[in-house]
Amino acid sequence: MNKKNLFIASIWLLLLCGSSQAQTFNPVTYSPAVKQIEVDGNKCGLQLYVAPEGNDNASGKSPATAFKTLEKARDEVRAIIKNGKLPKGGIAFNLLKGNYPLTRSFELNNFDSGTENAPIIYRPYNNDDVHILGGVNIKNSSFLPVTDPAVSARIDPAAKGKIIQLNTRSLGLTRTGVFPDIFNDGGGIFEIFVNDTRLPLSRWPDEENSTMKEVVNPGDKNIPGSFIYRGDRPKRWMNSKDIWLKGFWRVGWEEPAIKVAKIDTANSQITFKAGLPNGIGSKYQRPKGSGKEEWYAINLLEEITRPGEWAIDFNTGIVYLWPPDDFKDGNIVISQLDKPVISAKNLANTAFINLNIEGSLGDGIVIEHGERCLIAGCTLKDLAGNGVILDGNKCGIQSCDMFALGKGCIAISGGNSEKLVESGNYVINNHLHDYGVLKSQYSAAIDLYSETKGAPAVGILVAHNLIHHAPRDGVLYAGQKNVFEYNEIYRCAYATADVGAFYSWLDWTIRGLVIRFNYIHNTVGGVNPDDGASGTFVYGNIFWGNRTGVWIASGPDHTIQNNIFIKNEGPVFGMDDRGVSRGYATNKSLLGKVKSINPQAAPWSETFPEMPTLLDSHPELPQRTRFSGNIIWIKKGTPLSIKMNKTNLADSGLLKTKNNFVTADDPGFTDFLKGDLTLKKGAPAYQKIPDFPQIDFKKMGLYIDKYRKRLPTAKEAGKLPSQNPWKADDNDTYFGT
Incomplete structure (x- = not known):
């Protein structure tokens, strides 16, 4: 190859390498193409108002004429958007101070979307304290003393005279169980919050976990496992019809709860009602396990041993609670909604600003296929x-x-x-x-x-x-x-x-x-x-x-x-x-x-x-x-x-x-x-x-x-x-x- 051709080839090689290098990912200098969304509710051409004491037959154009429900305000705007009359600067939903309990998800879709220059904004009015709830408030007076002698006999000595009960069925509460045979979360039942604090289901041990002594039968997805337990605590549970144990039965990154079929106190043996796909007992030390597999019992009346703990009897729907110290004058919320509090599909140019979303069994906000949506300054807590x-x-x-x-x-x-x-x-x-x-x-x-x-x-x-x-x-x-x-x-x-x-x-x-x-x-x-x-x-x-x-x-x-x-x-x-x-x-x-x-x-x-x-x-x-x-x-x-x-x-x-x-x-x-x-x-x-x-x-x-x-x-x-x-x-x- 002569010098001229060699020079031309070199130039082409440099160009090709340069082109390839320009497109190759450089992690030191790379930053995603992100543009932060800026919204200002005060610049929205239309201001609508919603209040817990509002009226869905009102105009919604002022605090004094506020709508009562988010759905009514949404439908009002949906009609505006449908008619192509989205005002300059967009629309602001102003929520007045208070609680907004929901029995179903607040649902939005593409018909509720704004535009880039005219967004839809949900925000508190005047920076008020606004709470969108997936639960219901319960009066303290709904809890009554325990009078059933058979129930009293099962209560731990430390809790005698301190347990109160709530009849969930008389109050029309749902999400009251029963637990599935196997689950790895909260089991789908409601939760109780007092003054924004989640009350824990009863458990034993209170803090640390117990361990299996030895696996009798590891089981599989079709055959329930069984193991020998340490100590004699399970003897206290023989009058309980429903027992679930939660634990790291096989590995340290799986923690399912499993229903118990039988407790053999003579042989200190527990047999489960359902089997895990890979059985129980450390996968590294089969078949008898390591003796270090941790577990604990949940939702047992007998194990309510501290203020704040509670359990539910799935057969009667009665909740038993050792009330916390701040219970008497406290705000009691029981979660009921098991869907997202706010659910949106194909939503665009919408912002949720400074809202409190809480007290639900589902997720807080779920947006599918969103475009230029903003969630900012919100507090999401007490959700399952x-x-x-x-x-x-x-x-x-x-x-x-x-x-x-x-x-x-x-x-x-x-x-x-x-x-x-x-x-x-x-x-x-x-x-x-x-x-x-x-x-x-x-x-x-x-x-x-x-x-x-x-x-x-x-x-x-x-x-x-x-x-x-x-x-x-x-x-x-x-x-x-x-x-x-x-x-x-x-x-x-x-x-x-x-x-x-x-x-x-x-x-x-x-x-x-x-x-x-x-x-x-x-x-x-x-x-x-x-x-x-x-x-x-x-x-x-x-x-x-x-x-x-x-x-x-x-x-x-x-x-x-x-x-x-x-x-x-x-x-x-x-x-x-x-x-x-x-x-x-x-x-x-x-x-x-x-x-x-x-x-x-x-x-x-x-x-x-x-x-x-x-x-x-x-x-x-x-x-x-x-x-x-x-x-x-x-x-x-x-x-x-x-x-x-x-x-x-x-x-x-x-x-x-x-x-x-x-x-x-x-x-x-x-x-x-x-x-x-x-x-x-x-x-x-x-x-x-x-x-x-x-x-x-x-x-x-x-x-x-x-x-x-x-x-x-x-x-x-x-x-x-x-x-x-x-x-x-x-x-x-x-x-x-």
Whole structure:
């Protein structure tokens, strides 16, 4: 080839490489195409009013002539929209102070939508305190003394003379059971709240759990299991017709409740009425189990042993309650609605601002196929379901408080995975805590997969959220081109196994997942892509705590770069090759997801160049894992735990580590003892890693905006020493999956 042709070929090569590089995903600089929604109810051309004491025959045009129900106001606007007379600036629903109890979901659809320049806004009038309820108020006088001698004989001595009863049937209450034979949440029955506090079903033991002594018969989906129990407590339950036990019968990430068929007190043996698909007893120690499988009994009259506990007799419909101290003059709500409080389909340009949504058996707000919808400044609490489930595009959940939830807080999806079309959705500045109360496993503060039934999640921004106090995960992540930044996560995952502040599983199409500049501390697990989950870029985060770190469970294409790890003892990073022994190479779920997105064609082949040949290059192994430029402050131990066979250990294509700074001394924080983890100028860490990024530690977590007027106190944020869920003697350092 002559010099001229060589020059032309070189130019073409540069152009081609430049073109490809321009389209390749760059996780350091990438941010989703998000535009925050701005609304102002005061600029709406039409102001309508709703009040608990209103009149649906009134005009609704002023506080004095307010409608009574949300449905009437909605239908009024629906007629306006149908006639094409949407006023300039949109329509504001102004809800006057008080409670709005619902017996059915408040339903919206495309006929209730605004436009981008004329949105529909639901908000409190004059910043009043507005509560939309999925329950009913009950008078204290409806509770009566226990007079049945047979019932009194079953009451614990400590509770004698203190239990009162409520006849749910005489009050017309529904959702009174019976529990299913097997369930993993609240079992579908109502809940009781006194002064905004959920009252717990009775349980034994009160705090800790009992353990199985030995499995007699593990059973299966057709054969109920049986086991030998410890102690003699079940003797107290022989007069109870319905008994359910809830526990980690097989693994630490499943907690079903199962109905008891028989208690044999002579042999200390319990036999269940229904079988679990994989039986009972630790899956690692069959057939007799480990003797450490935890369980507890629920909803037994005999186990009402503390103020606030209650139980229901499913045969009579009578509730037995040891009233809490504030019961006499308290506000009592019993949840009844088992559907979403607000349910919307194909809704666009609608905002829900500063509303309280609570006291329901279902979810708070569910939006399917939404477009430019906003949920901002709302409080969602005391729900048996999730706070918000939202599927759509260009939607936002901003500056909300969600807590005391039976399941998770926010489940969000949108975009198109096959075409890598970004949704433009965002979850920003929310305080999410004390969730997973009824369904402890796989209930997350933010969920991009499980609660949306695997819907696409592309181009979602999750930023500045404060997440704490939950039995399991902070974030369940999936999808493509999603960014999680400046979030703070702590005191989670204290009642489970195989967990992470960020957790994903069984998916090779997870790509372009950016987890950067988050503060993850005093929790179990850090970033844990489980069962071959792939494609995570972990950058600029601070991990602090004996049980935090990053563990790669045989998934390909992970980069862990420029993070700070603070632990008493290593490791801080782990990786294994379990995909070989578990047959990930032929796993139908993993393979099916890859084939569904057509990885050989654009945009996948251009955005993620490793995808066209992924299935040809042993994807069951943690290919192309990078651990570089990290600051590791540990007092003892080694930073890495690599659990692979000799052949894979020798494969340089699996793991590359370089330029990590491991030290037993302070790497140069501004004030570690006072909790300021900003690196000082000239810190030893910068001398060892000169290009280490400046991590804006003070930027992490919540901030003040138009919907969040103040930041939570230390108590509200669950940061007091007394609010620590960990045992003082818990020295476990394991953080893997």
